Amino acid sequence: MKKYFLLIATAAMMASCGGGKKSAENNAATSIKIDGSSTVYPLSEAVAEEFRTEQPNVNVTVGESGTGGGFKKFSRGETDISDASRPITAEEMEACKTAGINFIELPVAYDxxxxxxxxxxxxxxxxxxxxxxxxxxxxxxxxxxxxxxxxxxxxxxxxxxxxxxxxxxxxxxxxxxxxxxxxxxxxxxxxxxxxxxxxxxxxxxxxxxxxxxxxxxxxxxxxxxxxxxxxxxxxxxxxxxxxxNGTYAPLSRPMFIYVNTKAVERKEVQGFVKFYIENAEKLSKDVGSVPLQSNEYKMVLSRFAAKTTGTIFTEGKTSVGMSMADLLNKQEGK
Structure with missing residues (x-):
């Protein structure tokens, strides 16, 4: 009898360990890591909070190590999404290229x-x-x-x-x-x-x-x-x-999220980014950022759906005087 119960206990322990490993794997598969700009942080955190209520099994973490610090982590493959309060620079793009990381650049608001x-x-x-x-x-x-x-x-x-x-x-x-x-x-x-x-x-x-x-x-x-x-x-x-409307010049600028294309292969990342774009107009107002125009969010959503990689800017510089719609259309050749 003792031998029987010992076998049962051993089997239960092995099953528990196996289940724990599987659970850990599942948790890893349903985690989304974001880091970068402290300016974009309030918007990303607001989106993450709303998303958690709809998808409680997806663990979204948002850090704020600065745009440059965020891109360093992103180029090392440590994060899925990088918040940025400026376009990615040539040096940062080269670091991503060296590491085999492609990205989708998505404007989400103005600041x-x-x-x-x-x-x-x-x-x-x-x-x-x-x-x-x-x-x-x-x-x-x-x-x-x-x-x-x-x-x-x-x-x-x-x-x-x-x-x-x-x-x-x-x-x-x-x-x-x-x-x-x-x-x-x-x-x-x-x-x-x-x-x-x-x-x-x-x-x-x-x-x-x-x-x-x-x-x-x-x-x-x-x-x-x-x-x-x-x-x-x-x-x-x-x-x-x-x-x-651009009258507060020259201290107005666009804000972005950069998404690792490999991360986009995961359904939870796809769902989160889509949710982000669809809710950024409302939530950006809530946190004090300035939303893009409604038609511009539609263009950003199309850009994400098409998995368009690369940047719409030149040498990490914003293009003063051009609307976001103009910039997005320019890259699409329209």
């Missing part, structure tokens, strides 16, 4: 970069692009230290700057748009890939100024003051309307 100060700041009511350049260009490091050096009517008080780290797509876009060259920035500022750290820092600093995605301002508007930017046509603040 405006918010320039903000603390609510304690009473002297800055707007700032020009030229003043932003004077404030952030590499030559300012160690020399531009007080606010009166930017505008003579501003007080002689210390300048404290906050901004994304160098792996951030927001950093790349801001430096190119304001300083004229990607990566051209003074280095003596408080940097973080976590926009929440920047929010907390500038909110409590009367002499501070920061820039980050509009969604982070909108979710912290109770403790931050938005600074309208004058790009040559008078001070304009970023909003759903000004970012969508």
């Amino acid at each position: 405006g970069l918010a320039v903000v100060v603390s609510k304690q700041n009473t002297f800055i009511d707007h700032i020009t692009v030229a003043e932003l350049k004077k404030l952030w260009e590499p030559a300012a490091q160690g020399t531009v230290k007080t606010w009166d050096q930017i505008r003579s009517s501003w007080p002689k008080e210390p300048i404290n700057l906050y901004g994304p780290g160098t792996a951030s797509g927001t950093f790349d876009y801001f430096t190119e748009a304001i300083c004229g060259k990607k990566g051209a920035s003074r280095g003596d500022y408080t940097a973080s890939e976590d926009d929440n750290v920047l929010v907390q820092g500038v909110a409590n600093d009367k002499g501070g100024l920061a820039y980050f995605g509009l969604s982070y301002f909108e979710s912290n508007s109770d403790k931050l003051k938005l600074v309208p930017v004058d790009g040559g046509n008078g001070p304009i603040a970023p909003s759903q309307e000004t970012v969508s």
Whole structure:
């Protein structure tokens, strides 16, 4: 009898181990890994939360290591989807090519970069692009230290700057748009890939100024003051309307997800990406991003269905003055 029960227990244990292995395999097969831009993170996380309610067996994880950090993981095959607040660069495409990774580039929304100060700041009511350049260009490091050096009517008080780290797509876009060259920035500022750290820092600093995605301002508007930017046509603040119609220039830009084509072979990834595109218009408004036009989402969905690989941009640069529909049609040869 003891021998009989021992055999039963052994068989049960083996079945349990086998079942556990199978369960682990199933869990792996129903996991979707996303990482990248902290600016795109709120939208991807919102989509993931909605998707989990419909597909509770699919484990979707969303990280925020910055656009550059996300592409490094993506090019190593560590993630299925990479969030990006700028187009992929030639170097990043080469890294993917070397690793045998093809991708589908999908625009999902627009974003405006918010320039903000603390609510304690009473002297800055707007700032020009030229003043932003004077404030952030590499030559300012160690020399531009007080606010009166930017505008003579501003007080002689210390300048404290906050901004994304160098792996951030927001950093790349801001430096190119304001300083004229990607990566051209003074280095003596408080940097973080976590926009929440920047929010907390500038909110409590009367002499501070920061820039980050509009969604982070909108979710912290109770403790931050938005600074309208004058790009040559008078001070304009970023909003759903000004970012969508392009009047908030030059600090408006598209946001993307990049999908590994091998990952698309899995049904759960197919379902998630389709769900993402179909719900991005509504959810982007909820998190403070600016949606594409309805017809543009239809074009993006067609691009995904056709598994069109590659980028619609040149050398990792956005195309100012062209709508997303124009860009998508251009690649399709229409």
